[in-house]
Amino acid sequence: MSTISPNASLGEEKISRLIFRYSVPAIIGQIVNMLYSVVDRIYIGNIPHVGGFAITGVGITMPITMIVTGFGMLVGIGAAANISLSFGRGDQSRAKKYLANGILGIGVISVLIAVLGNLFAPQIMRIFGATDTTLPFALTYLRPILFGTLFNLTAFGLNGCISSDGNPRRGMMTMIIGATINIILDPIFIFVLDLGIAGAAYATVLSQIAASCWLLFYFFGSKKANMRLHFSDLKVDFGIVKEILAIGSAPFLMQVASSMVQLLSNNALLTYGGDLAIGAMAVITSICSVFIMPIFGLTHGTQPILGYNFGAGNYDRVRQIYRQVLLWVTGILLVGYAGIMLFPNALVRCFSSDPALSEIAVQGMRTYLFLLPLIGVQMVSSSYYQSVGKPVFAMVIGLTRQALFLVPAFLILPRFYGLSGVWYAGPVADFLSVALSATLISFEFKKIRKLEVTYEPARAA
DSSP states (O other): OOOOOTTGGGGTSOHHHHHHHHHHHHHHHHHHHHHHHHHHHHHHHTSTTTHHHHHHHHHHHHHHHHHHHHHHHHHHHHHHHHHHHHHHTTOHHHHHHHHHHHHHHHHHHHHHHHHHHHHTHHHHHHHTTOOTTTHHHHHHHHHHHHHTHHHHHHHHHTHHHHHHTTOHHHHHHHHHHHHHHHHHHHHIIIIISOOHHHHHHHHHHHHHHHHHHHHHHHHHHOTTOTTOOOGGGOOOOHHHHHHHHHHHHHHHHHHHHHHHHHHHHHHHHHHHHOHHHHHHHHHHHHHHHHHHHHHHHHHHHHHHHHHHHHHTTOHHHHHHHHHHHHHHHHHHHHHHHHHHHHOHHHHHHTTOOOHHHHHHHHHHHHHHTTTGGGTHHHHHHHHHHHHTTOHHHHHHHHHIIIIIIHHHHHHHHHHHHTHHHHHHHHHHHHHHHHHHHHHHHHHHHHHHHHHOOOOOOOOOO
16 A cells, blocks of 8 residues: 655755755765775785785686675665655555565575685686686685675665655665775774785675674664564565566666676786786775775765656656766766876875885776776666666666677787786777767667656645
8 A cells, every 4th residue: 555755855955955865875875885805905905025916816806706795786776776765655564575575586596606606616607717826815805704694685685674664864874884894994904813815705794794783783772763564574476576686686687787897807907917917906906996985976966866756757856866976976077087196106006015016007907097087977867777777778788898798809909919008998998888879878868858747746635
């Protein structure tokens, strides 16, 4: 039965104020979440005598952790988007079912990943570019991370559901709690207890346990939750599961595509630049994530706003939200671009003191991220389609850079330009994906203008 949505302000409040209120906690949460991996890599890259190869080992695990994260997005984003759409339609009871089935889905997927991942970890690492030198580092780091998959996916995958429930600050706190614990434990485990790269993995898992407990308490124990659950609510509804997977499939496939791209990248880097070139790419992606993760926070934070207004038929408001989010995203990218181009050596030195690795990373970063300020169009457009329940278009836009354009670039350009060809692949794929995204979103807005209705603020019954 339909009820008045507890999130009715999403259709009434000033857009800039809503974006700020929902996105700032999400941005802070994503920045803090980014510290999980970035802080790990900073400490690992500075382990005496083995830092260069240790960070290369972590770089080799990145495609695997990206796939694991993708499963969290498959369920988490799918559930969160459907929750927002349900609230927009005034159906709180159905929103609760999406959350319950999301929790069940995370549990099943996590167990499968932990068991199968550890069973085949050596073979998988070889496929993703591990050599006899780097394989021990990769396995030492990956195995504990895989065992902690349940806590990782609960904390990361389901965190968006808190924002969809109308409490973005609580979602921010989930990330802050986890990352703070990780930052504190990293140097203790790595250096004080002399656990090395394994210590970084243990610190990460323990921090994710704390974050996931905090998140679950919100939905099962907090009186502030609009969708407060009881264990009796955890019932599988395959119709609900299908709808969750339909929307979540777009970000999931984008993550898998990113992982496959990383596989091709690692092999091209190994062929044309050796082990340290893989480490250099790990440094580049870590630096890039400092600026990209806030954008993920911004786009994820505004998904409930877009989803609610689209569900309520406020199409002019939807277009205004898109434009404002794109403006914010472009501003963040310009700041990041300036830092990368002006201070590349200082940024790279944070992650590695190895002069050979640093030289490769500085040269590669300026080329690979040359068109960074433009990619906001692709990111915001893909997030828009996820928010409004159009997963096919979200998938097409998301996969343009990660599969349609970047894969051929990695396969072709290094044959002609060697290691430089790997770096050239980035701006080539960025340009083509941005052009396609801009074209599709332009047609989308022409289409919804025809559906546009005069918006009248909702009034309390």
